[in-house]
Amino acid sequence: MTLLSKIKDVLGPLKSPSKEELKNALLQLNITVNDLADLPEPSEGKPYNRKLLFKNEEVELLVMNWSQLECAPHDHGNSHGWIQVLSGTSLNSVYEVKGNGLPTELFHEFHHQRKFFFAPKKAIHKMKASNNTDLVTLHLYSPPITGMIVYDLEKCTACVVSDDCGAWWPDEQYQKLKEIKLKKN
Incomplete structure (x- = not known):
């Protein structure tokens, strides 16, 4: 049976x-990483490159190969899901936001190979490869992510991004579906 x-x-x-x-x-x-042929190389200047493995109306499964850059704080819209570390170590930072305020970091934790961690609906987090490891993660979300909000903490702003944008500030204007000015706490 094929993958x-x-x-x-x-x-x-x-x-x-x-x-x-x-x-x-x-x-x-x-x-496992060995099951994944044609793993995407990390993108230049981006925290990760991703490959969609499966998607229907109910779920989506993606693999992400990380550079040493961290992604921006973001949520997963109305989706929830699991992240599995296939190789390397992830540093995951979890945030809380009150009203239209700026997200504040609550805590961070390390997730090593074979670790699973849950991403609840509307939860805000950011990730990066830790200790210069080659981080590869598997992500299963339901429903497929749409309406993701990405935060720029320095500029005190956020935006809803298009489905083809990752967890970083959009490069293209069309990827900014809605910009949101945040209040400083």
């Missing part, structure tokens, strides 16, 4: 999956 057919068999039947169903799907897939 793609295995992914379709496991993820295809999911309907509005719960937190537990998503994690069980990742465990059942049991994907």
Whole structure:
């Protein structure tokens, strides 16, 4: 059985999956870096490059290969999901935001190879490769991410980005769907 057919068999039947169903799907897939041919190289000047492995109306599965840059603080819109560290170590920083204020960091934690961590709806976080490791992560979200908000803490602003933009301030004007001025705390 090919990886793609295995992914379709496991993820295809999911309907509005719960937190537990998503994690069980990742465990059942049991994907390793060695399973992923044509892993995208990290993008120049970007925190990661991603490859979509599967997407339907219910879920999306992506693999991300990280550079040494950190992504911007962001949420996942109305999606929730699991992130699995396939190789390397991730430094994940979690934020809280009150009203239309600037997000403030609550804590950060390290996630090593084979670690899973949950990303709740509307939760704000940022990630980066830690200790100069070659970080590769697998992401399973439901529903597929749309309406992601990316934060620029220095400029005290945020924007809703288009679905083709990653967790960084958009390069192209069309990727900024809505800009939001934030209040300093």
